[in-house]
Amino acid sequence: MKQKIHPEYQQVTVTCACGNSFHTRSTMCKDIxxxxxxxxxxxxxxxxKFVDTAGRVEKFQRKYGGEYFKRTKK
Structure with a gap:
């Protein structure tokens, strides 16, 4: 087996939109x-509680720039 091919497993801080934060371990970035x-x-x-789905739709539209809806209406 090859040595040292795995990403480093480090402690990260997960921060929620409500302000709550906690620590866990991950191979991803420092903060999530x-x-x-x-x-x-x-x-x-x-x-x-009402979950904001409008923000998710806007995020999708920004990501694809409205091109997704133009292609599907053909």
């Missing part, structure tokens, strides 16, 4: 940002 975590997700809190 998430929109929903266990501290604010309705399943874990037991509270019903």
């Amino acid at each position: 940002r998430v929109e929903i975590c266990s501290a604010c997700h309705p399943f874990y809190t037991g509270k019903q």
Whole structure:
């Protein structure tokens, strides 16, 4: 087996949009940002809350620049 081919496993900080943050380990970057975590997700809190899906649609449209919808309407 080849030695030293695996990415480094390091400690990262995960930060939620609600302000909650926690530490875990990953081979990804130093900091990870998430929109929903266990501290604010309705399943874990037991509270019903509106999840912003409009932001996700806008993010999709920015990513594909509206070209996706133009191609599918043919």
